[in-house]
Amino acid sequence: MTQTQRVVVVGAGLMGSGIAQVSAVAGHDVVLRDVTDEALARGRAGVEQSLNRFVAKDRISRDDADAALARITTTTDLDVVAEADVVVEAVFESLEVKTGVFTELDRLARPGAVLATNTSAIPITQIAAATARPESVVGTHFFSPVPMMQLCELVRGYKTSDETLATARAFAESVGKTVVVVNRDVAGFVTTRLISALVVEAVKLLESGVATAEDIDTACRLGFGHPMGPLQTADLTGVDILRNASRNIYTETQDEKFAPPETLNRMVTAGDIGRKSGRGFYPYD
Numbered sequence: 001m002t003q004t005q006r007v008v009v010v011g012a013g014l015m016g017s018g019i020a021q022v023s024a025v026a027g028h029d030v031v032l033r034d035v036t037d038e039a040l041a042r043g044r045a046g047v048e049q050s051l052n053r054f055v056a057k058d059r060i061s062r063d064d065a066d067a068a069l070a071r072i073t074t075t076t077d078l079d080v081v082a083e084a085d086v087v088v089e090a091v092f093e094s095l096e097v098k099t100g101v102f103t104e105l106d107r108l109a110r111p112g113a114v115l116a117t118n119t120s121a122i123p124i125t126q127i128a129a130a131t132a133r134p135e136s137v138v139g140t141h142f143f144s145p146v147p148m149m150q151l152c153e154l155v156r157g158y159k160t161s162d163e164t165l166a167t168a169r170a171f172a173e174s175v176g177k178t179v180v181v182v183n184r185d186v187a188g189f190v191t192t193r194l195i196s197a198l199v200v201e202a203v204k205l206l207e208s209g210v211a212t213a214e215d216i217d218t219a220c221r222l223g224f225g226h227p228m229g230p231l232q233t234a235d236l237t238g239v240d241i242l243r244n245a246s247r248n249i250y251t252e253t254q255d256e257k258f259a260p261p262e263t264l265n266r267m268v269t270a271g272d273i274g275r276k277s278g279r280g281f282y283p284y285d
Contacts, residue, residue: 005029005085006028006029006031006083006084006085007020007023007029007030007031007084007085007086007087007088007171008030008031008081008083008084008086008087008088009030009032009033009088009090010033010034010078010090010091010101010105011089011090011092011118012032012033012039012040012042012043012044013039013043013090013091014046014144014276015142015144015146016032016034016090016118017047018047018050018144018145019088019090019118019146019175020032020043020047020072021047021050021051021068021147022146022147023175024047024068024069024071024072025051025060025064025068025175026175026176027071028071028174029071031072031073031083031084032072032073032074032075033074033077033078035076036076037076041074043074044069044072044074050145050147051065051069052065054147078104078108081105081108081109081113082108082109083110084109084110084113086114086116086168086171087113087114087115087116088116088117089101089102089115089116089118090118093119093120093121093122093241093244093245095126095127098117098119098122098127098130099126099127099130100130102115102117102127102128102131102137103131106130106131106132106133111133112136114136114138114164114167114171115133115137115138116139116168116171117137117138117139117140118139118141118142119141120188120189120191120192120245121187121189121192121193121196121244121245121246121248121249123157123185123186123187123252124137124138124139124155124157124160125158125185127157128159134157135160135161135164136164137157137159138155138156138160138164138168139155139157139182139185140153140154140155140168140171140172141154141155142177143191144237150176150177150178151178151180152172152178152180153179153180153182153190153191154172154179154181154182155181155182155185155189156181156182156184157185158185165181169181186252187249187252187253188245188248188249188252188258192245192249193258195230195233196242196245196246197257197258198220199230199233199246200246200257200260200261200264201230202216202217202220202229202230203231203234203261203264204261206231206281207263213231213281216231217229217231217232231280231281232281232282234281235274235275235280235281236275238273238274239264239267239273239274239280240274242264243260243265246264247259247260
């Protein structure tokens with residue numbers, strides 16, 4: 001995507017650092033922004049480790065990996081979005097947090113910049129309403145881990161313009177993603193709505209003693225051809241992230257099939273949130 005020279009990613013967590021990595025590998029100049037130097041250091045270290053794994057597997061050369069890392073700068077200053085062609089917000093999955101960020105992006109970003117949100121479940125229209133330019137706001141739902149997952153779900157808000165959608169699509173495709181377009185931003189869109197319903201039902205089967213986690217996941221892998229069972233997926237994505245996404249969909253729809261079960265809530269409270277914590281539905285080293 002030759003017309004995009006400057007990408008700012010707001011949020012240096014797992015998703016934000018992954019988006020920064022694929023953008024830099026694609027040749028874009030990237031600024032990774034977070035509120036603390038510690039968060040930025042963790043994000044940059046995560047990118048470096050990921051690139052090193054790609055080098056070890058001969059999926060990228062050492063020179064290309066070093067060049068990609070050199071294209072990423074970090075800052076705690078949000079004013080840097082004034083220079084961006086595309087801003088991708090990747091902060092905590094909360095409407096209040098995201099609208100707070102977008103209020104500032106609206107104030108700071110140049111006219112015509114694409115303001116993208118990496119939400120997995122919150123309607124884009126609600127986030128865009130925090131700005132005076134809802135036509136420039138679009139959903140770019142990347143999947144974790146971003147450098148490995150091929151899909152990007154593009155989500156149109158009520159006022160998202162065709163131009164904004166086209167630019168966001170060109171950006172996503174430039175970083176190697178296959179795009180699907182969601183034309184109406186229902187809570188959960190397509191993918192999160194489907195996986196949330198499956199995970200919620202799997203947890204209900206588990207907590208009622210119908211089957212073990214292993215057998216539920218095996219049934220989905222071998223019976224449906226899924227590469228990973230729903231509880232394994234929850235551990236990989238983050239039990240907390242899927243719980244919050246399901247809760248957001250339930251709040252919007254009041255559909256009981258999305259209401260997080262007690263087990264899911266208790267796991268999040270206890271900190272058993274999947275691979276990143278060392279324990280979820282399965283233990284991890």
